[in-house]
Every structure is written in C-alpha cells, then in structure tokens.
Amino acid sequence: MAFRAAEYDRFTGPRRKAPVWWPLFTATIRRGWGSKWVRRITFASMMMALTVTTLFYFLYQVIPDWQALLKQFGQATNPGGETFVIDSHAYLGLLRMFVYPVLLPLSLVFGYDLVAADLRSNAFESYFSRSITPLTYLVGRTFAFVSFLMLVTYAPVLWIWTFDVSIGPDGHFSEVAAVPLGMGAALLVTSIMLALMMQAITAVTRSGIWTNLVFVVVFLFSAMLGGILYGLTQNPNWFAVNPLHCIHVFCSLCMGTTERLNRRHMDPTADPSVVATVMIGTIVVCLVILWRSLRRRGVVG
Amino acid sequence: MTSPVLELDGLIVRYGSFTALRGVSAQFPGGALGLLGPNGAGKSSMLRSILGLVQPAAGKVRLFGQDASKDPAALRRRVGYMPERDTWVGGMSAVRGLAHLAEICGFYPDDAMLRAHDVLHFVGLGEERYREVHTFSTGMRQRFKLAASLVHDPDLLFLDEPTNGLDPRGRTRMLNLIERVCHEHGIHLILASHLLPDVERLCDQVWVLDQGEMKKSERMETLTAAARGAKRVRVERNQVAAFRAAADAAGLLLAPGRSDTEFVLTRGEEQDVSSAEVFRIAAQADLRLLSVQAAARSLEDAFLEALTGPTPAPGN
Numbered sequence: 001m002a003f004r005a006a007e008y009d010r011f012t013g014p015r016r017k018a019p020v021w022w023p024l025f026t027a028t029i030r031r032g033w034g035s036k037w038v039r040r041i042t043f044a045s046m047m048m049a050l051t052v053t054t055l056f057y058f059l060y061q062v063i064p065d066w067q068a069l070l071k072q073f074g075q076a077t078n079p080g081g082e083t084f085v086i087d088s089h090a091y092l093g094l095l096r097m098f099v100y101p102v103l104l105p106l107s108l109v110f111g112y113d114l115v116a117a118d119l120r121s122n123a124f125e126s127y128f129s130r131s132i133t134p135l136t137y138l139v140g141r142t143f144a145f146v147s148f149l150m151l152v153t154y155a156p157v158l159w160i161w162t163f164d165v166s167i168g169p170d171g172h173f174s175e176v177a178a179v180p181l182g183m184g185a186a187l188l189v190t191s192i193m194l195a196l197m198m199q200a201i202t203a204v205t206r207s208g209i210w211t212n213l214v215f216v217v218v219f220l221f222s223a224m225l226g227g228i229l230y231g232l233t234q235n236p237n238w239f240a241v242n243p244l245h246c247i248h249v250f251c252s253l254c255m256g257t258t259e260r261l262n263r264r265h266m267d268p269t270a271d272p273s274v275v276a277t278v279m280i281g282t283i284v285v286c287l288v289i290l291w292r293s294l295r296r297r298g299v300v301g
Numbered sequence: 302m303t304s305p306v307l308e309l310d311g312l313i314v315r316y317g318s319f320t321a322l323r324g325v326s327a328q329f330p331g332g333a334l335g336l337l338g339p340n341g342a343g344k345s346s347m348l349r350s351i352l353g354l355v356q357p358a359a360g361k362v363r364l365f366g367q368d369a370s371k372d373p374a375a376l377r378r379r380v381g382y383m384p385e386r387d388t389w390v391g392g393m394s395a396v397r398g399l400a401h402l403a404e405i406c407g408f409y410p411d412d413a414m415l416r417a418h419d420v421l422h423f424v425g426l427g428e429e430r431y432r433e434v435h436t437f438s439t440g441m442r443q444r445f446k447l448a449a450s451l452v453h454d455p456d457l458l459f460l461d462e463p464t465n466g467l468d469p470r471g472r473t474r475m476l477n478l479i480e481r482v483c484h485e486h487g488i489h490l491i492l493a494s495h496l497l498p499d500v501e502r503l504c505d506q507v508w509v510l511d512q513g514e515m516k517k518s519e520r521m522e523t524l525t526a527a528a529r530g531a532k533r534v535r536v537e538r539n540q541v542a543a544f545r546a547a548a549d550a551a552g553l554l555l556a557p558g559r560s561d562t563e564f565v566l567t568r569g570e571e572q573d574v575s576s577a578e579v580f581r582i583a584a585q586a587d588l589r590l591l592s593v594q595a596a597a598r599s600l601e602d603a604f605l606e607a608l609t610g611p612t613p614a615p616g617n
Binding site: 007008009010011013014015016017018020023024026027031034113117118120121122123125126127128129130131132133300 | 348349352354374375377378380382384386387388389390391392393401402404405406407408409412416419420423434435449451453454481482485486
C-alpha cells in the first residue's frame with residue numbers, strides 16, 4: 001500500500017463543469033452492473049441477438065431465396081391467407097422476444113432496490129445538502145435506468161435489423177425502413193414506464209424484497225382484474241388495466257400493426273388510444289409518487 | 302473589508318402557519334460558531350435557509366457575501382454538512398461512496414477517488430475504507446460523516462452533534478480532528494451541539510436560539526467571562542459567621558455558594574474582587590480559607606441565562 005500522510009489538505013485541483021446528475025447516472029449504472037443477474041440477462045440478450053443473426057446468415061448462405069420459398073409454401077398450404085415475410089409484423093415478434101424475457105426481468109433486478117437503498121441509508125440527506133436536488137436525483141437515476149434497459153434491448157434488435165437489411169434481398173430495406181424508429185419508440189416508452197414504476201414501488205416499500213413482490217402481484221392481479229372486468233362489461237378497454245396488455249398493444253401501435261393484431265387475436269384488445277393514455281397516466285402517477293416521496297423523506301436537518 | 306461568512310438579515314421562515322424563525326438577524330464574521338438552542342429552537346430551519354433549501358418568508362441569508370437563494374447549488378458546494386443522523390450511499394464501499402459525493406461536487410473521478418482515500422486516512426478510517434458503511438460502529442460512522450463533509454474541501458463546515466454516541470476517547474479524537482481542520486486550514490465552522498463543553502472548546506462565537514428567536518449572539522470570552530470579577534470562597538464550617546461579618550465590614554457583597562460553607566464575593570458593578578483582598582480580610586479576622594477561585598460563568602450558565610432571562614447577580 002502506498003504511504004499516505006494522515007493529514008488534511010486543501011484541494012487545489014480543477015473542478016469540472018459536468019451536470020450534477022452525471023455522477024448519479026454513472027453510479028446507478030455501476031450499481032446495476034454489480035448484480036450478477038443483471039449481467040446474466042444482459043449476456044442472454046446479446047446471445048439471443050447473436051443466435052438470430054447467425055440463423056439469418058446460415059439461411060441466406062444455404063438457401064439464398066428462403067423467403068420466397070417460405071412465401072410459396074405458405075400460399076400452397078393456406079391459399080389466400082397470410083404468408084411469412086420479414087416485415088414490421090415479423091419485427092414485432094422479435095421485439096416481444098426482447099420485451100418479455102429481457103426487459104421485464106431486467107427492470108426488476110436492476111431497479112428493485114434503487115430508491116429503497118437510498119431511503120434506508122438516509123442518502124438523501126447527503127445528496128440534498130450538496131448540489132443535488134430532488135429533480136436532478138430523479139433525472140440521474142431514471143436516465144441511467146432507462147439507458148441501461150434500452151442498451152440491453154434496443155442495441156440487439158437494432159443489430160439484428162442492420163444485419164437483416166445488409167444481407168437481405170433488394171428492396172427489403174424499403175419494407176423495414178421504419179422498423180428501428182417504431183422499435184425505439186416502443187422500447188423507450190415501455191422502459192420509462194417500467195423504470196418509473198419500479199422506482200415508485202421501491203420508494204413506497206423501502207425494501208427490495210417487497211418491491212419484487214409488489215411488482216409481480218401488480219402484474220398478476222391486473223391481468224386477472226382486466227379479464228374479470230372484460231367478462232362483466234364486454235368492453236375490451238378494461239384490458240388496459242393490465243400493464244402487460246398495454247405493453248403488448250403499445251408495441252403493435254409503434255410498429256404500425258394494430259389492425260393485424262386485432263385480426264389475429266381471439267380475444268379483442270384495448271383501443272390503442274386508451275392504452276397510450278393509460279401508459280402516460282401510469283408514468284405521471286409514478287412521477288407524482290416519487291416526487292412526494294423524495295420531498296417528504298429527503299428533508300435535510 | 303471582507304464580507305462576513307454568514308449574514309442573516311431579518312430572517313423569517315414559515316412552514317404553513319408555523320413560524321420557525323422570527324426575524325433573526327446576526328453576523329458570523331468567520332472562525333468557529335457554536336449554535337445552541339433547545340429542540341425546536343429553529344436550528345434546522347436556519348441550516349436549511351443557509352443551504353438554500355427553504356425559501357424564507359422574509360429577510361435574507363448571505364453566505365460568503367452572496368444571496369443564498371440565488372444559485373444555492375453552487376453555494377452548497379462550498380459547505381460541508383455533517384448531519385446528526387447516520388447517512389451514506391448504500392451499496393458502495395466507504396471510499397467509493399465518498400468519491401461519489403466528491404464527484405457530485407464537481408471533482409473529476411480520479412481526483413475524487415484520491416481525495417476520498419486521503420480524507421478517510423485523515424479521520425482514521427484508512428484501514429476500513431473498503432468496507433461498507435453499514436458495517437461500521439457508531440464511532441466509525443461519526444468519523445465517516447466527518448470525512449463525507451470534508452471530501453469536497455468546503456470553506457464552511459456545518460456539524461450537527463458530531464460527538465453524539467462517542468465514548469470519551471472517541472469524543473476527544475473527534476474534537477481534535479475538527480480543531481485541526483478549522484484552526485490549521487482556515488475552514489469556518491458552525492457547530493450545533495447540546496454538549497456545551499464541546500462548543501466551549503471549539504468555538505469563539507456563540508448564537509443562542511430559542512423559539513425561533515436569536516436570544517444571544519456573543520463572543521465566547523464575553524459569555525464566559527468572570528461574573529463581574531466575583532470570587533468564590535470556601536471557609537471552615539465554624540468560621541462561616543465570622544467570615545460573613547469580616548466581608549460585610551470590608552464592604553463586600555456576599556451571595557450563597559454551592560454549599561453552606563461557600564460564598565460568592567462581589568463589590569457592585571464592574572469592580573473586581575482580587576484574591577489578595579480576600580486573603581487580607583481573612584488574615585485580619587484570623588480566619589482560615591479553604592479555597593479562593595474566580596467565580597467564572599460556564600457556557601452552560603450563559604446558555605441557561607439566555608433562555609430563562611438574566612439570573613440575579615451574586616450578592617443581590
């Protein structure tokens with residue numbers, strides 16, 4: 001160990017002008033990355049992307065016109081029906097592969113103790129007596145949380161899209177040009193909603209274990225509630241009380257495939273405008289809960 | 302002329318219908334200030350006003366000559382605050398947590414980490430710096446909080462009960478650390494404590510707050526000065542009456558002391574009673590004195606006097 005004099009010294013070095021939420025951003029990412037489950041899910045997400053692109057590569061290498069063959073096979077087996085093409089709807093399926101098994105569990109393991117740990121250790125008194133305000137705290141934590149969720153989900157699907165476009169047949173690009181935008185919008189809004197939901201729950205429960213429990217119960221209970229209310233009223237908009245259903249419909253909305261969604265599903269789905277309203281409402285409610293919690297529990301002195 | 306470190310001008314702080322500070326005006330020119338007051342006196346409200354965390358209903362707070370309500374975040378970088386409650390950033394080692402706090406105050410990451418190591422060494426937690434703070438003992442947590450208040454090299458330290466829960470050795474060590482930082486490095490100190498000996502040792506100025514009002518703002522030596530030159534005299538039990546008669550004959554005023562064999566001798570306003578004079582009176586009356594000492598007021602006397610009003614002068 002290097003020798004260090006046990007004496008106090010005034011600091012004479014330069015100070016940087018970075019925004020005050022930036023250290024919170026980096027600390028949040030570091031804290032999240034410290035969880036082995038976060039690393040496992042991130043690795044699984046990357047492996048999924050790699051597997052899909054490898055599959056594409058071999059298909060194009062072994063059967064270069066596999067899409068055309070698949071289309072002919074579909075028309076032969078189901079005349080007049082839908083045939084498989086790599087379009088927005090196919091990408092919606094891919095998107096869901098990253099939303100349900102990756103985004104949902106990742107938001108749980110990344111954020112289950114984010115605000116709760118600060119509440120338990122009274123860290124707000126340290127933060128708010130410095131340059132951090134409740135607003136910058138919220139910005140730093142949420143920005144980091146959402147960025148990480150986006151990195152682990154959007155980067156792989158974007159990689160797959162880039163690979164597909166670069167090795168696909170001529171004219172394929174024009175068919176899927178809007179896909180990155182749609183997937184980005186879907187993942188961004190879903191990530192923001194999940195990140196704020198997790199933080200709001202952890203701010204209320206002040207415990208990581210209870211946060212996990214409440215999160216799972218909210219999803220299960222709302223799914224049952226949506227089904228019961230639909231059964232009673234026959235109004236499909238009641239499904240919008242279920243966040244999973246909202247994510248499902250909102251992804252379709254962003255990918256521009258809501259018409260096909262209703263055609264394919266046996267059960268009707270909530271109106272996309274209702275879903276969008278519910279999601280925005282959830283974000284606003286979570287922000288209000290977080291803001292009140294930070295103001296009330298972050299008192300200095 | 303340099304501006305005072307802290308200047309309060311008719312400060313009124315209200316929370317709804319409750320008035321926490323009622324027109325407090327005072328100046329702290331720099332050095333070490335003891336902030337005294339019973340619970341609910343308004344110390345926390347004053348701190349929040351200084352840090353720009355509450356908007357005063359009226360009046361102004363100037364810190365380092367700047368209005369605290371304008372750009373409070375920049376001013377807070379110059380203030381190190383050690384709260385009474387334990388506080389740390391969860392999920393990080395002590396050194397990582399301190400570096401994080403330094404980064405928030407504008408340090409580059411490398412500087413912040415180096416500084417965190419240095420400050421933890423300074424407070425004597427060098428060997429424990431990779432442990433998480435929740436595993437620390439009470440004394441270690443107090444020292445960690447001091448380190449956290451120092452890590453960004455503030456110009457003003459605000460310490461709230463820094464010796465709470467410390468054993469005598471830990472308390473002495475903590476006071477030594479604070480003394481070194483303030484006296485050797487010119488960092489101004491505001492110390493809020495219920496332990497008056499701590500304030501007496503460290504501070505050169507005292508503010509006494511009660512029910513949101515500034516009851517006293519004095520220099521320490523003025524507050525604890527001898528009570529108008531009085532002498533505390535103890536005599537043998539069988540000579541009490543004779544001493545009383547001799548003192549009366551010499552024109553001195555007697556007030557009862559802490560026991561029935563002790564007196565406080567005074568001679569009206571602003572006139573000292575010298576030890577030599579007391580010995581001379583005793584010698585003339587052929588009396589034996591057990592002790593003679595200055596009847597100095599402690600800070601506790603001054604504090605209680607500020608809260609309850611002036612106590613009767615000895616001898617009156």
